[in-house]
Amino acid sequence: MADLSPAFLPALEGIATAVEARLEAVLPPVEGPEHRLLAAMRYAVLGGGKRLRPFLTVATADMFGVPRAQSLQAAAAVELLHTYSLVHDDLPAMDDDALRRGQPTVHVKFDEAVAILVGDALLTMAFELLADARLHPDARVRVQMVQALAQAAGPQGMVAGQAIDLAVSHDEADLAAITRLQQMKTGAVIGFCCAAGALLGAATEEQRLALKAYAHDLGLAFQITDDVLDVTGNATQLGKSPGKDMAAGKATFVALLGLEQARQQAAMLGDQASQHLEIFGERAKLLRDLAAFAVVREF
Known part of the structure; x- marks a missing residue:
């Protein structure tokens, strides 16, 4: 696994800060009867997080010279869509988590009804931002973006992955089944992040295919590392309760492969992801760094 370049962590922090500013702008505090809902939305979205998916979106778009106003x-x-998924995943009917991003989950801080509405509102807002003319002057591009996110997040992607995750235990799944599950639950939205940058930047078919292959391996490397950290991490590092997946008998890569083999698999996938970027040369340095970071991170 390649070393991270000195520019990576400052770039990660800089893009996170810019995304926070955009999120703050679309989620202003409000007064009136809807105040509690908006307060809970802001609590969920602005309460920290790695912002790796927004970073991937912006870094990919940067390779094609997309204006930052569009990529942000x-x-x-x-990030709105990702946060919606976390809020709903944390509900008692799903994973029943009390801690997220180092603070009480939305249903604990507020209540379950508010948490459901927060997720509904954030998901809806995600598509509102993609339909906004500020995303791109060409309405056809905006439609393509809406369609791509819908496919990544819906019953062909993230939601289906979550449904399978709830239904399948580790003793019922083999490596192919867990890989498919995680490609849907985690990998589909990561794939959208790369596709979004390519769509906004009018990438060639060859470039889109290279980014699709990169996103595929990156998503798996990221999820395997998540599974490893669920076993080896602590609540302070992770910002959430560790060990729950294993205790619940969930289908994870660590449960199937063991800790060391899972680590080796993640490293192999991270290296493989970087190799898909050869056609971009030095323009893809931050994406290569992200592939390395996905494996060596501790949160």
Whole structure:
């Protein structure tokens, strides 16, 4: 696994800060009867997080010279959708988590009804941002972005992955089944992040295919590392309760492969992801760094 370049962590922090500003702008505090809902939405979205999906969106778009105003709009949409998924995943009917991003989950801080509405509202807002003319002057591009996110997030992607995750235990799944599950639950939205940058930047078919292959391996490397950290991490590092997946008998890569083999698999996938970027040369340095970071991170 290649070493991270000195520019990576400052770039990660800089894009996170810019995305936070965009999210703050689309989620202003409000007064009136809807105040509690908006307060809960802001609590969920602005309460920290790695912002890796927005980073991937912006870094990919940067390779094609996309104006930051456009890529940050797409990145904010991705983060709204991602946060919706976390809020709903944490509900008692799903994973029943009390801690997220180092603070009480939304249903604990507020209540379950508010948490459901927060997720509904954030998901809806994600598509509102993609339909906004500020994303791209060409309405056809905006439609393509809406369609791509819908496919990544819906019953062909993230939602289906979550449904399978709830239904399948580790003793019922083999490596192919877990890989498919995680490609849907985690990988589909990561794939959208790369596709969004390519769509906004009018990438060639060859470039889109290379990014699709990169996103595929990156998503798996990221999820395997998540599974490893669920076993080896602590609540302070992770910002959430560790060990729950294993205790619940969930289908994870660590449960199937063991800890060391899972680590080796993640490293192999991270290296493989970087190799898909050869056609971009030095323009893809931050994406290569992200592939390395996905494996060596501790949160």
